[in-house]
Amino acid sequence: xxxxxxxxxxxxxxxxxxxxxxxxxxxxxxxxxxxxxxxxxxxxxxxxxxxxxxxxxxxxxxxxxxxxxxxxxxxxxxxxxxxxxxxxxxxxxxxxxxxxxxxxxxxxxxxxxxxxxxxxxxxxxxxxxxxxxxxxxxxxxxxxxxxxxxxxxxxxxxxxxxxxxxxxxxxxxxxxxxxxxxxxxxxxxxxxxxxxxxxxxxxxxxxxxxxxxxxxxxxxxxxxxxxxxxxxxxxxxxxxxxxxxxxxxxxxxxxxxxxxxxxxxxxxxxxxxxxxxxxxxxxxxxxxxxxxxxxxxxxxxxxxxxxxxxxxxxxxxxxxxxxxxxxxxxxxxxxxxxxxxxxxxxxxxxxxxxxxxxxxxxxxxxxxxxxxxxxxxxxxxxxxxxxxxxxxxxxxxxxxxxxxxxxxxxxxxxxxxxxxxxxxxxxxxx
Amino acid sequence: xxxxxxxxxxxxxxxxxxxxxxxxxxxxxxxxxxxxxxxxxxxxxxxxxxxxxxxxxxxxxxxxxxxxxxxxxxxxxxxxxxxxxxxxxxxxxxxxxxxxxxxxxxxxxxxxxxxxxxxxxxxxxxxxxxxxxxxxxxxxxxxxxxxxxxxxxxxxxxxxxxxxxxxxxxxxxxxxxxxxxxxxxxxxxxxxxxxxxxxxxxxxxxxxxxxxxxxxxxxxxxxxxxxxxxxxxxxxxxxxxxxxxxxxxxxxxxxxxxxxxxxxxxxxxxxxxxxxxxxxxxxxxxxxxxxxxxxxxxxxxxx
Numbered sequence: 001x002x003x004x005x006x007x008x009x010x011x012x013x014x015x016x017x018x019x020x021x022x023x024x025x026x027x028x029x030x031x032x033x034x035x036x037x038x039x040x041x042x043x044x045x046x047x048x049x050x051x052x053x054x055x056x057x058x059x060x061x062x063x064x065x066x067x068x069x070x071x072x073x074x075x076x077x078x079x080x081x082x083x084x085x086x087x088x089x090x091x092x093x094x095x096x097x098x099x100x101x102x103x104x105x106x107x108x109x110x111x112x113x114x115x116x117x118x119x120x121x122x123x124x125x126x127x128x129x130x131x132x133x134x135x136x137x138x139x140x141x142x143x144x145x146x147x148x149x150x151x152x153x154x155x156x157x158x159x160x161x162x163x164x165x166x167x168x169x170x171x172x173x174x175x176x177x178x179x180x181x182x183x184x185x186x187x188x189x190x191x192x193x194x195x196x197x198x199x200x201x202x203x204x205x206x207x208x209x210x211x212x213x214x215x216x217x218x219x220x221x222x223x224x225x226x227x228x229x230x231x232x233x234x235x236x237x238x239x240x241x242x243x244x245x246x247x248x249x250x251x252x253x254x255x256x257x258x259x260x261x262x263x264x265x266x267x268x269x270x271x272x273x274x275x276x277x278x279x280x281x282x283x284x285x286x287x288x289x290x291x292x293x294x295x296x297x298x299x300x301x302x303x304x305x306x307x308x309x310x311x312x313x314x315x316x317x318x319x320x321x322x323x324x325x326x327x328x329x330x331x332x333x334x335x336x337x338x339x340x341x342x343x344x345x346x347x348x349x350x351x352x353x354x355x356x357x358x359x360x361x362x363x364x365x366x367x368x369x370x371x372x373x374x375x376x377x378x379x380x381x382x383x384x385x386x387x388x389x390x391x392x393x394x395x396x397x398x399x400x401x402x403x404x405x406x407x408x409x410x411x412x413x414x415x416x417x418x419x420x421x422x423x424x425x426x427x428x429x430x
Numbered sequence: 431x432x433x434x435x436x437x438x439x440x441x442x443x444x445x446x447x448x449x450x451x452x453x454x455x456x457x458x459x460x461x462x463x464x465x466x467x468x469x470x471x472x473x474x475x476x477x478x479x480x481x482x483x484x485x486x487x488x489x490x491x492x493x494x495x496x497x498x499x500x501x502x503x504x505x506x507x508x509x510x511x512x513x514x515x516x517x518x519x520x521x522x523x524x525x526x527x528x529x530x531x532x533x534x535x536x537x538x539x540x541x542x543x544x545x546x547x548x549x550x551x552x553x554x555x556x557x558x559x560x561x562x563x564x565x566x567x568x569x570x571x572x573x574x575x576x577x578x579x580x581x582x583x584x585x586x587x588x589x590x591x592x593x594x595x596x597x598x599x600x601x602x603x604x605x606x607x608x609x610x611x612x613x614x615x616x617x618x619x620x621x622x623x624x625x626x627x628x629x630x631x632x633x634x635x636x637x638x639x640x641x642x643x644x645x646x647x648x649x650x651x652x653x654x655x656x657x658x659x660x661x662x663x664x665x666x667x668x669x670x671x672x673x674x675x676x677x678x679x680x681x682x683x684x685x686x687x688x689x690x691x692x693x694x695x696x697x698x699x700x701x702x703x704x705x706x707x708x709x710x711x712x713x714x715x716x717x718x719x720x721x722x723x724x725x726x727x728x729x730x731x732x733x
Contacts, residue, residue, distance in 0.1 A: 201626060201627040201631070203542060205564075207625065315519060320562070
């Protein structure tokens, strides 16, 4: 057990417990021991000065590709969780589209074991919906849950078969497993490379209509209403999808949704010059979509900010746009990009923190995400005014595929604590 | 970035009228030289590499003829028999070709933006000979040159571009080139093949081919990509011919001295009725002949 820590005099923002004020926080035995408006006695603890900093629950990212097993050249569980804690994330949900696919308890156990060896952020495996992501046969969903998967998804691919989707919702309902969906009708997006619009036309990129996402969101909400279960919509990116989820929530459906920082900070303008670092799926959209995603984050339609951290190597990106791999890294830029919404007046600081903490925790039913006594001692310290410039070469991630290179941002993670142990800055740098 | 820097020709978007007219002046000179059998050998000792990652006969032959007429050494590269099929990346391939001594790379590639990517990775000149559905600047320049030589100016003229604009790099490049030279461009085609946002690029989209033809001083019929027919963008070639083809009846309704253009190869009986393809109004072979002179001017300006 590491030495107790007292974080003194920081602005504690703990949305779930409705705390926003200067407090002392004591972490001991891997738990939050006390949060107090009065100074806490040191009593042998390590003292951390929190003056001028935000003290928040550790961030939780529901959507991360750690690439291990199978594509360790792009990322490993070690490098990916280093990137996580550097970005203030104390827990990440690991997507199953590895090689082999995480469609079995064996792979789930491997991921958990590697995460334990890395001993940085908590890693929650997400299992596959279908065997080998084939979109046809259900994976062993019960075994995946029992091995520790917190949700299931075929992420990267949609569940094109409405019939399979319906059966999975029926089957997982009693298991309490959220079904996370990448919403894309492949017959509509087929061959496309960029959201339909004037820019796609000018750049000669075949168009992806927004309906490719929206019709699948609509379909799955219809299925959810009919058979029950828990639906989680990944990377919501279109105005019409946000409206559908808002309406479904109003009617009481058990649906949650996440949005990625690139979908609330960038439009398809970032693709100019066939910039493959701005290629991801769903693709970048138009200003009205960005505005709708922002509104959804503010009004509670969207429950969580999730990065869809998707590392790729140079050879996947230094190719013509249509041939380039989809995906951007996101763990180490999520905080300042979220804070851009605070500075723009879209989100208050408390809502912004909620979208990184209590929101994602509740979405997948994870421990953490708040700082009441007894909660896991997962804490992120943020300097909300620190200015820096994005330089991917300095990132902990093995990959460099960010569309934000050179962007001047504000807000930096100064310390990340997991289970009462400081994991960022890394030990060798302290 | 200037798409028509002294080094590269990547797109007609952003080219100035002055750039284009300068190029036309050189093309006129080369055309005279070719006719007289005394082409200017201004690229003697230079190396032009034709890198074609997509099938093409006329564009490749036209560039080859142009480069040889200028006295350049020509390297021809066929993607099907190269190490591309062994997994070599585009960037590695062009760097190797540059290392072989190429001064100008003429690139045809199935992906939009390929020429832009390559131009950032090599020091030699890059001429875009067609990238995906993005641009085909040499075709647009030779089309505009053909009209310019007939009319003396494009100012005040209306050019109709008809057909599959969605998949057409020729249409996009022509749109910029023609409007820069003062022409008005109207577009018509099957609604499934007219992409959104063309108005923002300077075209007027008309609801029918007949509306477009009525105003046209020149008609550019785009090639129907029959290989895309499995995507069912329109019902059948026969229905296409009836609804969007330049039939003999429609050709008779054109302005008396309107010209008919086509980037080739023609699907006779689909976008062009055979009688029209062989008719007096068409300048298709004139386009091909002018192509050599215009490409000489392009290569020379890059070399």
